[in-house]
Amino acid sequence: MAYYVRPSKLSGIIEKDEITFTYAGREVSFDGGILRNLGFIVTTEQLMKRIDVLEEMRASGVYIVNRPSSMLLARDKFRSLMVLKKNNIPVPETALVEDPIEAMRLAEKWGEVVIKPVVGSLGLGSVKASDPDIVFRVAKSILAINQPVYIQKYVKKPGRDIRAFVVGGEVLGAVYRISPNNWKTNVAQGAITQVMVPPKEIVELSVKVNEILGLEYSGIDIVEDLEGGYKILEVNGAPLWKGFMTATSINPAKHIVDHIIKCARK
Numbered sequence: 001m002a003y004y005v006r007p008s009k010l011s012g013i014i015e016k017d018e019i020t021f022t023y024a025g026r027e028v029s030f031d032g033g034i035l036r037n038l039g040f041i042v043t044t045e046q047l048m049k050r051i052d053v054l055e056e057m058r059a060s061g062v063y064i065v066n067r068p069s070s071m072l073l074a075r076d077k078f079r080s081l082m083v084l085k086k087n088n089i090p091v092p093e094t095a096l097v098e099d100p101i102e103a104m105r106l107a108e109k110w111g112e113v114v115i116k117p118v119v120g121s122l123g124l125g126s127v128k129a130s131d132p133d134i135v136f137r138v139a140k141s142i143l144a145i146n147q148p149v150y151i152q153k154y155v156k157k158p159g160r161d162i163r164a165f166v167v168g169g170e171v172l173g174a175v176y177r178i179s180p181n182n183w184k185t186n187v188a189q190g191a192i193t194q195v196m197v198p199p200k201e202i203v204e205l206s207v208k209v210n211e212i213l214g215l216e217y218s219g220i221d222i223v224e225d226l227e228g229g230y231k232i233l234e235v236n237g238a239p240l241w242k243g244f245m246t247a248t249s250i251n252p253a254k255h256i257v258d259h260i261i262k263c264a265r266k
Contacts, residue, residue, distance in 0.1 A: 070215050084213075
């Protein structure tokens, strides 16, 4: 039987010689679970508590995917790209700064840039600009609310990008996300999906990226750089799949559940 569980209501309790878990005050035991999000978080302490409890649940034998620490890594766009870069995975030129003048200098150096949230999804809050003064103003506004500025060189692409879906070390399929009239290719921003047969390079790249970040399922955003090869834009540790499923008729949820059952039985 499946249940919807809120991480905020899960607790870990150390008593005598054991660690137990409760949900809304009642002791619980699960075989496995799919971690989709960590709930609404206001403080660092809330984040630490939820990660601690979920990590200990997994260590105790509850097969949670994705692993909380790996999902957190994928959510951090800059850190995940640094990890991929160190493993020779092609990624766009990217920086994380806390100075609007530095952001302006990067715009002058790179030309067209995209500023987007370090932690975010659906393409919300992303801004593209080529004027260094506009970049300065945008960066200053972001810093005013105590957020660092995540800035990336804009990758020229053919009006589309690629979303590859990986589960259990295998690529379930891939789609083009096409948006000829909008530089954002997120389905939530109006892009349409079209099934594609991923070439060997995409399959191998996607599996390797998933493995490097310690993920068991992911949606990997890949851009066809018109100036040279494929690049990983970001990796989603809790991806949506409506557009993917519409185009491919593949339901990732079934494959994720099958993967959990298989691994939990080992």
